[in-house]
Amino acid sequence: MVQNRHAVIIEDDDDIAMLLHASLAGAGFTVSRASDGAEGIELVRSVKPDVITLDVGLPGIDGLETTRRIRSFSDAHIVMLTARDDEADVLMGLEAGADDYVTKPFRPRELRARVGAIMRRREAANPPTAVPVAPPSAKVQRVFTHNGLTLDRDERTVFVDGDPVETTRxxxxxxxxxxRNRSRVVEKAELVRHLRDDGYQHISYVSAADKRALEVHVGNLRRKLAEDVKNPRWILTVRGVGYRLAPARDPG
Known part of the structure; x- marks a missing residue:
């Protein structure tokens, strides 16, 4: 049984906060709430939550700056809520460090499904110590290397030419x-569904905004890897389709 799941809501609207609280508590979370960005930052620092929901239009420190400050010390999964169905709003939130977004008014069922997918990904990445380790005969690749980059799925680490690279989950x-897909082109919709661990039909639709959000995540990742956009070492864009790994280079 999974225990000690904690969520933080950063929301100044009492009615929306109550709806979020009911949705997250119903999904098995202990829930704490802050009404503004400054209070929310300190609450996150104190309780170290798994999931954070926050509004873009917070009083005082807005949601974008709140996200930036939280991301500087926390790897919690951040879901940004926006009342404006504005793609620019969403993209700015993702660039600030949010992992996902939900447009208000939102459906509690959709939020619970997305948060459930988040937790399945987190728990798969950090299995309980009581779970037996797979025997060596089980051919599950855990470490990937490509053109000077090393990714360890167990340790959740990324190194480029021996130097660590900090990434969000x-x-x-x-x-x-x-x-994992190597030279195969992975379509944007497939990547969106993978990131959501989407086994739920009611959130299986991938919108243009979802694909743009994915592009922002790829852009953030490329920036952290110091990728040369004119001569990429790792991530190639297949225009109109998706992404794939760049060809392997001769180490000499």
Whole structure:
């Protein structure tokens, strides 16, 4: 049984906060709430949650700056809520460090499904110590290397030419998916569903905004890897389709 799941809600609207609280508590979370960005940052620092929901239009420190500050010390999965169905709003939130977004008014069922997928990914990446380790005969690749990059799925680490690269959980999972598929082109919709661990039909639709959000995550990942866009070492864009790994280079 999974225990001690904690969620933090950063929301100044009491009615929306109550709906979020009911949705997250119903999904098995202990829930704490802050009403503004400054309070939310300190609450996240104190309780170290697994999941954070926050509004873009917070009083005082807005949601974008709140996200940036939280991301500087926390790897919690951040879901940004926006009342404006504005793609620019969504993209700015993702660039600030959010992992996902939900447009208000939102469906509690969709939020619970997305949060459930988040937790399945986190728990798969950090299995309980009581679970037996797979025997050596089980051919599950855990470490990937490509053109000077090393990704360890067990340790959740990324190194480039021996230097560590800090990634969000979403960026790490995205990079792992591309490494696992090697030279195969992975369509954007497939990557979106992979990042959501989407086994739920009611959230299986992938919109244009979802694909743009994926592009932002790829852009953030490329920036952290110091990727040369004119001569990429790792991630190639297949225009109109998706992404794949760049060809292997001669180490000499």
């Amino acid at each position: 979403t960026e790490f999972d995205l990079l792992a998916a591309l490494l």
